[in-house]
Structure formats: structure tokens, C-alpha cells
Amino acid sequence: MLELKNVRKTFFRRTINEKKALDGISLKVAPGDFITVIGGNGAGKSTALNLIAGVYPIDSGAILIDGKNVTRQPDYKRAAYVGRVFQDPMMGTAADMEIEENLAMAYRRGKRRGLSWGVTHKEKEIYHEALKTLELGLEERMTARVGLLSGGQRQALTLLMATLQKPKVLLLDEHTAALDPKTAAKVLHLTEELVGKHQLTSLMVTHNMKDAIRLGNRLIMMHEGQIIYDVAGEAKKKLKVADLMAKFEEASGGEFANDRMMLA
Numbered sequence: 148m149l150e151l152k153n154v155r156k157t158f159f160r161r162t163i164n165e166k167k168a169l170d171g172i173s174l175k176v177a178p179g180d181f182i183t184v185i186g187g188n189g190a191g192k193s194t195a196l197n198l199i200a201g202v203y204p205i206d207s208g209a210i211l212i213d214g215k216n217v218t219r220q221p222d223y224k225r226a227a228y229v230g231r232v233f234q235d236p237m238m239g240t241a242a243d244m245e246i247e248e249n250l251a252m253a254y255r256r257g258k259r260r261g262l263s264w265g266v267t268h269k270e271k272e273i274y275h276e277a278l279k280t281l282e283l284g285l286e287e288r289m290t291a292r293v294g295l296l297s298g299g300q301r302q303a304l305t306l307l308m309a310t311l312q313k314p315k316v317l318l319l320d321e322h323t324a325a326l327d328p329k330t331a332a333k334v335l336h337l338t339e340e341l342v343g344k345h346q347l348t349s350l351m352v353t354h355n356m357k358d359a360i361r362l363g364n365r366l367i368m369m370h371e372g373q374i375i376y377d378v379a380g381e382a383k384k385k386l387k388v389a390d391l392m393a394k395f396e397e398a399s400g401g402e403f404a405n406d407r408m409m410l411a
């Protein structure tokens with residue numbers, strides 16, 4: 148469903164600030180794979196997701212989604228079939244628009260028709276049913292402005308929007324990191340449900356090693372722009388946090404004590 152072939156990305160190339168963010172990443176993702184992604188600060192996790200979404204052009208290599216080479220396709224075109232949720236709950240939704248208008252934007256993504264005809268009755272029914280599954284009571288507030296919602300509610304809504312038109316690839320970049328623990332657990336649970344229900348091919352970045360082990364069927368660890376560990380199936384299920392810490396320590400040569408992944 149997704150393939151990265153030796154993808155490289157350097158920011159500020161040939162300047163004093165040159166930063167090699169991805170140093171030749173190759174990855175083959177099968178349909179329905181749910182991959183958790185861990186790694187220290189600056190390892191290249193967000194960059195990898197941004198490149199899959201088409202936010203920046205890559206320096207070399209290739210990206211294929213569902214067998215199609217999308218390397219040169221811009222992000223707004225990929226948005227029709229790549230769903231994403233960021234860390235910041237403010238980013239995935241439009242605060243000044245109503246809940247149902249936000250859902251309509253997501254529902255019509257990649258289709259020609261804009262918002263000009265308003266939200267139809269039939270659509271309202273679809274959104275009502277979808278919102279119910281969140282169990283946050285948002286289905287009773289469909290014309291409320293999204294800016295009135297809490298961070299957790301907005302993140303749940305963003306997740307729903309990202310999966311409303313079953314995406315070929317779902318990208319989650321620490322999407323629960325800015326939420327309080329209880330809300331984070333709720334949104335994580337919702338993630339599992341939505342991914343499971345639609346069998347979504349997903350990549351989820353987290354700095355929580357327990358979550359990385361518990362969720363998904365495959366785990367990759369990144370370090371300095373490379374994938375240094377890739378484990379799936381039974382071997383992944385047997386992993387312990389201590390195993391991941393040992394891997395990480397080995398890769399980083401002990402310079403990990405202050406890393407967010409460790410602190411978590």
C-alpha cells in the first residue's frame with residue numbers, strides 16, 4: 148500500500164545549517180499494516196510522515212502509494228487519499244467553521260464540489276452517525292463552531308475527519324501528545340477502533356514506548372534519519388520497554404537521558 152525507496156531529505160542543503168533529516172529510508176507497508184514509529188528527538192519521524200504526505204519534495208528516491216508513483220505529486224492532491232492528524236489539536240480543524248462544515252470539507256476532499264451548496268440533509272445524517280461513534284455528544288452540537296471544543300474533542304473530530312473517506316494511508320504524528328493523560332487514552336482508544344474497523348494502513352509516531360508496543364502489528368525505530376529497527380508480528384508482541392531502551396541506547400551511544408522518549 149505504501150513504499151519508500153531509498154528516500155533522502157536534507158534541509159538547508161549546502162548552508163551552515165545543513166541538516167540531513169532522512170538518510171536513505173526504505174520501507175514496504177502492506178495493506179492494513181498498523182505501524183508504530185518511535186525514535187529520539189530529531190530522528191526524522193515527522194519528516195518521514197511529511198514526505199509521505201507530500202509536504203516537501205524529496206531529494207532522491209521514490210514514494211509509491213497503492214502501487215502508484217506519487218513522488219512528484221503535491222500534498223493537496225495526495226490529501227484526497229492520505230489522512231493525517233498532527234500533534235497540535237488546532238491544526239486539523241477549522242476553528243471558525245461548524246462541526247458539520249468541517250466534516251463536509253473532509254467528506255468532499257478530492258471531489259469537485261465545494262461547500263457552495265451547503266451541507267445536505269443526507270450528509271447531515273452521515274455525519275450524525277459518524278459523530279455518535281465518538282461518544283462525546285458532538286452529534287447534538289453539529290452546528291457549533293469547532294473553536295468552542297476542547298483539545299481532545301477537536302483531536303477526536305480530526306481523527307474522524309481523517310478517516311471519513313477511507314484513506315489509503317493514515318498518518319498520525321504524536322496526535323495524543325498534547326492532551327491530558329485521560330483524554331489521550333480516549334483518543335488512542337478511538338484510533339484503535341477506527342483503524343481496526345476500516346482496516347486502515349497506518350503509521351503512528353509516538354514517544355510512548357508502551358503504546359508503541361501495545362498498538363499495531365509492526366514497530367519501527369528511527370535514529371538520525373535511518374530506520375534502525377523494524378519488528379513485526381509475534382516478535383513485536385513479545386517486546387518489552389527495556390528491549391526498546393536497550394536498542395535506543397545502543398544506537399545513540401548513551402546520549403539519550405534527556406530524550407522525550409526516555410522521559411515518557
Ligand SMILES: Nc1ncnc2c1ncn2[C@@H]1O[C@H](COP(=O)(O)OP(=O)(O)OP(=O)(O)O)[C@@H](O)[C@H]1O
Binds near residue numbers: 186
Ligand atoms: N521544515 C524544516 N526545516 C528545516 N529543518 C527541518 C524541518 N523539518 C525538520 N527539520 C530537521 O530535520 C531533523 C528531523 O526532524 P523531525 O522533525 O523529522 O524529527 P522527529 O523525529 O519528528 O523529532 P521529534 O521527536 O522531536 O518530533 C531535525 O534536525 C529537524 O531540525
Ligand SMILES: [Mg+2]
Binds near residue numbers: 193194
Ligand atoms: Mg516530530
